[in-house]
Amino acid sequence: MLQGAPWLLAHRSMLKPNQPMKVSLYGHDYALWQDKNGQINCLPNVCPHMGAMLSEGWCVSQTDGSSTIACPFHALEFDHTGCTTLPGSQKRTLPQMQPLELIIQNDFIWSYGGYEPKIPVPNVLNEISENYEFIGHIADTSVETDLLTMLLNMHDYNHQNGTHRPLFKIQEVQFKSFIDNGHHSHAFYDMPIAPTGLWEKLKQPDLMVLPPILKAHLENYFPSLVIFHGDVPMAKIAQVHLFIPESKTHTRTYVLMYGIPKNPVFNLFKKTALKMAKVVVEQDADILSKIYPNTPQKIKLNNEVGMDWVRRNFESFPEIAEPNLSK
Structure with missing residues (x-):
């Protein structure tokens, strides 16, 4: 599962103050929460008393703005270091859990999952957040597939006019070039859209925002993120797809959406952009549940x-x- 790679566990907007969120990485579950001061904490998701899931509990605010996380079974409260105070004796324990080390960059919450870093955290999301408006997050999904299969699907450019044909009416994929810079790459291709009449557009209004040819530029950072750079009449879009190996058999994915408006109707376009991204993830998750894993590949497409x-x-x-440059 590529131990030593950085994984984006969440964007700060996904964390409501003092509401635990469950995240999984490398076969371990964690409870992630943000206190009123904006500090983000992460503990193993298992109470050391009798094994209850801390993410199913609640947070208790302290006078200084920090918060503890309370076990839903016996209401034991643990601070960000994993210490608790035993009821009755009021004795504070030594740390009972090892907090997960986080790397907080602006609104991005990264982690190496407790392993020694082997490749750096990519800076591209910081650059995007400085130049684009954050639209939102969508489609946080745990897919029953291993990380390699998930990434192969995301980098299979030929599947656009199969898996995503119902959403975009894509007729074909006209591949232009691929630029390989090691762990950083770019793919460029065009996707002509099937002509649609007024009645079909009224039934599926999302089609009204699509140009006749979708020009795709995918910027890839191995192994954790793919950025779709799109340009439509209303806005310039950066649609960021994230991947996290929850376990050997499950991979989590979600989307962060950014945009640079071109005209005032951009605000109306935001919900449409998020909706389309959600459908893309749902379609990918659906097809991944309908393939036989480890099937020998006897046919290779262009x-x-x-x-x-x-x-x-x-x-x-x-x-x-x-x-393998520009092949």
């Missing part, structure tokens, strides 16, 4: 260079695979 990039980096991690 333009599988993105999938090859994923396989090479998986095999060589953390070393950088030999670049």
Whole structure:
């Protein structure tokens, strides 16, 4: 599961103050919460008393603005260090849990899952947040598939006119180029949209915002994120897809959406953009549940260079695979 890679557990907007959120990484569950001061804490999700899930409990605010997390079974409260005060004796214990080390960059909550870092946290999201307006997050989903299969699907550019045909009416994928810079790559391709009449657009209003040809630019940072750079009449979009190996058999994915408005109707477009991203994730999750894993690939299509990039980096991690530029 590529131990030593950084994973974006959450965006700060996903954490409501003093409401625990369950996250999973490398086969371990954690309770993540933010106090009123904005401090973000993360403990193993199991109470050391009798094993209850802390994420099913609640947070208790302290006078200084910090908060503890309370076990839903016996209401034991644990601070961010994993210490609790025993009822009756009022004795404060030593830390009973090892907090998960987090790397907080602006609104981004990264973690190496307790492993030694082998590749750096990419700076691209900080750059996007400085230049784009944050629209929101959507489609936080745990998919029953391993990380490699998930990434191969995301970098399979030929699946756009199959899996996503119902949403975008894509007729074909016209692949342009792939730029391989090790753990950082770019893919460029065009996707002509099938002509639709007024009645069909009225039944599916999302089609009204699509240009005749979808020009895709995917910017990829192995292994945890794919950024779709889109340009539509109303806005310039950066749609960020995140991936987290929850376990050997489950991979979590979600989307962060950013935009640069071009005209005032952009505000009306925000919900449509989020809705489309949600459907994309749902369609990908659905198809991943309908394939037989480990099937020998007897047919190779053109333009599988993105999938090859994923396989090479998986095999060589953390070393950088030999670049295969613009093939």
